[in-house]
Amino acid sequence: MLIQPILTFLAAIGLALAYQHLPPDFKTTQNPIVITPLGSIQGSTLRTRLGKTIYAFRGIRYAQPPVGELRFQPPVPIEKHEGVYNATDDKPMCPQPTTDPTSEDCLYLNVYTTKLPSGNINNVKRPLIVHIHPGGFYSAGSASYWGGPQYFMDQDIILVTFNYRLGTLGFLSTGEKEAPGNNGLKDQVQVLRWIKQNIEAFGGDSGSVTIQGYSAGSISVTCHMVSPMSRGLFHKAIAMSASGTSQSPIGHNLLDFARRQAKFVGCPEGNAKEIYNCLKTIPAADLANSLPKFAEWGTDPILLWTPVIENDFGQERFLTAHPITLFMKGEFTKIPFMTGVTTDEFAFRSLYVIENSTLLKDINENWEKVAPIPFQYERNTEKSKNISRALRKFYFNDKPIDQSNLNKLGELYADSMIGFGNNRAVKLVSAKNTAPTYYYKFSYQGDYSHNYLPGTNNTKPYGVVHHDDLIYLFYISKLFPLFGVDSPKEVGMVEILTTLHANFAKYGNPTPGHSKVLRNVSWEQFNNRTEKYLDIGTKLVMREKLFDDRYSEWERLFPLEQYA
Ligand SMILES: *[C@@H]1O[C@H](CO)[C@@H](O)[C@H](O)[C@H]1NC(C)=O
Ligand SMILES: *[C@@H]1O[C@H](CO)[C@@H](O)[C@H](O)[C@H]1NC(C)=O
Ligand SMILES: *[C@@H]1O[C@H](CO)[C@@H](O)[C@H](O)[C@H]1NC(C)=O
Ligand SMILES: *[C@@H]1O[C@H](CO)[C@@H](O)[C@H](O)[C@H]1NC(C)=O
Ligand SMILES: *[C@@H]1O[C@H](CO)[C@@H](O)[C@H](O)[C@H]1NC(C)=O
Ligand SMILES: *[C@@H]1O[C@H](CO)[C@@H](O)[C@H](O)[C@H]1NC(C)=O
Numbered sequence: 308m309l310i311q312p313i314l315t316f317l318a319a320i321g322l323a324l325a326y327q328h329l330p331p332d333f334k335t336t337q338n339p340i341v342i343t344p345l346g347s348i349q350g351s352t353l354r355t356r357l358g359k360t361i362y363a364f365r366g367i368r369y370a371q372p373p374v375g376e377l378r379f380q381p382p383v384p385i386e387k388h389e390g391v392y393n394a395t396d397d398k399p400m401c402p403q404p405t406t407d408p409t410s411e412d413c414l415y416l417n418v419y420t421t422k423l424p425s426g427n428i429n430n431v432k433r434p435l436i437v438h439i440h441p442g443g444f445y446s447a448g449s450a451s452y453w454g455g456p457q458y459f460m461d462q463d464i465i466l467v468t469f470n471y472r473l474g475t476l477g478f479l480s481t482g483e484k485e486a487p488g489n490n491g492l493k494d495q496v497q498v499l500r501w502i503k504q505n506i507e508a509f510g511g512d513s514g515s516v517t518i519q520g521y522s523a524g525s526i527s528v529t530c531h532m533v534s535p536m537s538r539g540l541f542h543k544a545i546a547m548s549a550s551g552t553s554q555s556p557i558g559h560n561l562l563d564f565a566r567r568q569a570k571f572v573g574c575p576e577g578n579a580k581e582i583y584n585c586l587k588t589i590p591a592a593d594l595a596n597s598l599p600k601f602a603e604w605g606t607d608p609i610l611l612w613t614p615v616i617e618n619d620f621g622q623e624r625f626l627t628a629h630p631i632t633l634f635m636k637g638e639f640t641k642i643p644f645m646t647g648v649t650t651d652e653f654a655f656r657s658l659y660v661i662e663n664s665t666l667l668k669d670i671n672e673n674w675e676k677v678a679p680i681p682f683q684y685e686r687n688t689e690k691s692k693n694i695s696r697a698l699r700k701f702y703f704n705d706k707p708i709d710q711s712n713l714n715k716l717g718e719l720y721a722d723s724m725i726g727f728g729n730n731r732a733v734k735l736v737s738a739k740n741t742a743p744t745y746y747y748k749f750s751y752q753g754d755y756s757h758n759y760l761p762g763t764n765n766t767k768p769y770g771v772v773h774h775d776d777l778i779y780l781f782y783i784s785k786l787f788p789l790f791g792v793d794s795p796k797e798v799g800m801v802e803i804l805t806t807l808h809a810n811f812a813k814y815g816n817p818t819p820g821h822s823k824v825l826r827n828v829s830w831e832q833f834n835n836r837t838e839k840y841l842d843i844g845t846k847l848v849m850r851e852k853l854f855d856d857r858y859s860e861w862e863r864l865f866p867l868e869q870y871a
Contacts, residue, residue, distance in 0.1 A: 338395075339364075339423060343508040346388040351395040353451075355421070355460045356782075356791065356801065364418040364509070365451060366398035369501040370494065372412035373472060378587055379479050379486055381623065382414060382497040400448030401473045402595035407450070411476065411591035416469035416498055417449055419456035424510045431510030434812045436517045437467045437502065437541070438781075439495060439524030441548075441774065444612045445474040445598055455782030457789060458801045462809035465511045469498045475568045475594045478612035479586065481579035482560025488615040489625040492534075495527055496625065499540035517812040519545035521777060522725075523610075525646075526551045529732055530614050532640050533633035536625050543815055545808065546646040548773055551614060551630040552735060553728025554865045555683045559616050564601070571597040605659060605666050607681040609724055631870040634735035643815035644736050647747030647840065648853075651770030652725040654717030655758040656681070658769075661713050662761075671707055674699055682723035684865070694864050701860050717770075718857065725773065726854060727861040737833050745817060746833040746840040748853055749776040751800055755787050776843075779804045803843070817841075 339362045340349045350364035370382035377383060397417075399410035424431045440447050440454060447453060449468035459466045471477060471494035480488025503513050518541045520528035528544050529551040531537035551557070565586070566576045572593050574585035586594065601611050617624040633639055660666045660681075670677050675695040679686040684694060699705055702715045737744035749771060756768030756775050768775075779800040782789055790797040802824050807817040818830045828847040831839045838852045 340391060341423060341508045343505040344387070345385065345505060347391045348394050349391050350418075353419075353455075353457065353460075356457050356789065356798075357461050359421050359461060361456055361460045362420050362423055362509075363451070363456065364394040365396055366415045367392070367394045367418065368414065369416050369469065370414040370497050373414060373476070373490075373494075374411050374591075378411070378476065378591075379490065379583065381490055381493045384497065384500070397450040397452070398470075400450060401470050402476060402591045403442075403446045403448075403473055404596050404598050405446070407448075409592075409595070413448075413470045413472070414494060414497075415449075416467055416501065417451065417454075417456075418506070418509050418511075419460055419466040419468075420509055420511070421460050422463070422510055424508070429507060432507075432512040432515075433463060433465045433510055434515035434517065435465045435467060435502065435506065435511050436519050436545075436808060436812050437469075437498065439471075439518065439520035439527045440468065441520075441522030441524050441777075442473070443610055444478060444491060444523045444526075452784045453781075455784055457782040458780060458805050459809070462805050464809050464812050465506070465509060467498070467502060467506075469495075471495050471498075473595075474598060474612060475564070475586065476591060478561060478615075479565055479568075479583070480561040480615045481565050481583055482562055482615075482618055483579045483583075484620040484622075485580060485583045486565075487617045487620060487622055487624070488560065489617060491612075492527060492530060492614055492625050493536065493623075495531070496534070496536045496540070499531075499537060503540060514542065515812070516541040517543040517545060517808075519547065519808065521547045522549045522773065525549040525729075526614070529630055530626060532642075532644075532736075533628075533630050533638065534625050535627060536623055538640055541640070541642070543643045543811060544640075544645070545811065546644070546729070546732060547776065548648050548652060548725050548729070550646070550728035550732040552634060552732045553683070553725075554723070554861065555610060555613065555728075556685055557613055557616060557626075557629055559618055561612060561615060564612065567601065568594065568597065571600045604669070604677060604680040605663065607656075608683050609653065609656075609681075610683060629870055631731070631735065631867065634732070634739070635867060635870060637739040639736070639739070641739070641741040643742045643745075643811065644733075644740060645745040645747070645811055645817065646729055646733050646736075647749060648721075648726050648729050649771045649773060649775055650748060650750040651717065652721035652773045654714075654721045655769040655772050656720045657713050657716035658761065660708075660716060661710055667708065682719060684723075697860070697864055722854070722857050722861060727858055727865075730853065730858045731862075733833050734835055738835060742815060743832045744834075745811075745830055746838075746853070747830075748840055748842050748850075750842055750844040751776075751779075752844075753778070753797055753800065754794075755797070757786075776804065780808065803847070807843075 353361040398415040399408040401413035454468045472491045477491030525546040528546040569582045678695040733746045758769040759765045760767045811817045842848045
């Protein structure tokens with residue numbers, strides 16, 4: 308009976324001793340202060356879904372503003388700052404067409420935790436999840452209204468989210484020494500370097516970093532796995548709904564894009580150097596707002612800027628060969644790896660085609676010319692025409708595309724944009740990985756979605772589409788309510804997904820033991836004989852050979868040998 312008061316008393320003395328190393332502000336939990344090797348940082352507090360206090364440090368600068376002479380340059384690390392840095396609110400996102408705040412000065416990150424070290428003693432060491440946001444390399448960001456920590460922070464992990472440069476500002480690549488490319492990805496590396504240097508001050512374990520990315524962020528994750536720049540900076544990886552191992556061509560430059568960007572903003576479409584010099588003088592917002600002009604067929608292609616294989620000018624190169632080539636050779640960071648897709652991914656885009664008579668006529672009459680644009684493969688070659696013919700036969704049995712085969716067009720969007728690349732990634736990684744590889748399909752259909760059927764006033768989801776699993780990992784206050792007692796089904800999936808991810812971040816295994824939340828499921832590893840995956844739906848069930856007939860056709864059309 309006496310023990311509890313004594314422990315409380317001892318704890319109070321311990322805390323008092325610990326606090327004396329810190330500025331007085333730290334004691335007011337409203338304004339937590341952390342002292343990093345680069346200076347003091349003051350945050351604010353938020354609440355988790357279950358009511359725990361989140362210490363939120365939002366808008367921490369991790370690189371010098373990439374403006375003026377630093378535009379189109381790799382990120383430059385920051386110096387130590389004097390005084391207390393104010394990290395109490397979201398900073399603007401990187402330039403993109405949106406009504407949300409944006410600024411070219413956008414290289415900021417957020418750190419969220421529920422337990423800070425007491426004083427300058429390393430007495431808290433939590434694993435990290437570093438989330439790389441989606442948005443096609445040209446949109447979105449890490450503001451807490453898009454990536455709220457309220458669900459993840461009921462798990463004992465640290466969450467880091469961040470902005471990286473987008474569009475032309477992040478991915479200009481002329482293939483020459485002024486602009487070899489990949490700056491948006493080098494920003495991501497700079498975040499990982501900042502974490503290595505500073506995260507212990509927040510109670511983070513710099514030896515347990517899980518990179519988790521969605522869509523363009525997932526392409527990024529697979530690229531970090533083969534990048535010499537990222538080696539040693541992370542220890543586990545989650546690649547959600549996309550991969551750098553799809554059929555989308557990855558070249559040595561995006562010169563064609565640079566030329567088009569130049570034209571859209573009135574710059575001369577001359578040689579690489581002239582384009583570079585002129586684009587450097589254009590207001591960032593003008594570059595960003597010309598995004599819609601890059602569309603070529605309807606609003607396709609979805610993916611515009613991509614990573615490039617950097618030519619060698621003596622610079623630090625992010626990507627030195629095609630990711631598929633490097634995975635095939637086993638030249639990648641071998642770590643616990645989790646990847647997967649949602650059931651329907653981009654299937655909803657089939658509606659835009661079927662419901663638009665211009666597009667529908669065009670795709671039917673000019674299939675070989677049109678198909679490589681939305682489905683993103685090599686264009687205008689004999690091989691391309693062969694591939695187009697084969698896809699038409701496989702998905703539509705050479706019949707006209709119309710309402711009757713809408714679901715087939717949906718599958719084609721899902722497989723081409725997301726599914727095949729992910730499936731190839733899980734096979735390539737598991738064949739040479741020395742750590743476990745896990746594969747999933749997210750098939751849980753809740754009431755909320757990123758796409759609803761037309762005419763249903765946002766009450767009937769199209770399916771389980773791209774981004775729908777993010778609804779249960781992050782509080783996306785821009786679009787959805789905070790799930791609580793009114794949403795028991797959603798809360799159930801929040802608990803499942805955040806537990807799987809946190810387990811993976813802690814143990815490299817999403818189901819390390821029997822768990823009631825996870826309904827005792829044991830997520831078996833993927834290998835190329837059984838091809839097991841976890842179906843995450845209303846039940847959690849192990850299954851085999853995800854969409855095997857569909858992905859086999861893509862394997863046949865894009866044989867690995869061509870990357871050897
Ligand atoms: C920190 O920044 C926020 C918003 O950016 C502002 O409201 C607040 O007053 C600032 N705090 C201090 C101490 O400067
Ligand atoms: C149909 O697509 C064409 C070509 O992209 C576009 O110009 C037109 O506005 C679209 N029509 C509708 C009704 O969305
Ligand atoms: C295209 O397909 C034809 C018939 O299947 C084949 O003979 C030819 O080699 C293919 N060409 C290319 C470039 O793949
Ligand atoms: C299948 O995986 C094993 C390792 O589990 C690997 O040795 C083998 O090369 C893989 N086969 C193929 C075709 O990738
Ligand atoms: C759509 O739903 C909103 C909110 O539930 C409601 O206010 C509105 O009246 C609905 N509109 C139609 C056309 O049903
Ligand atoms: C989970 O496993 C425990 C212990 O083995 C068992 O008591 C429980 O009934 C199981 N629950 C379910 C839902 O299978």
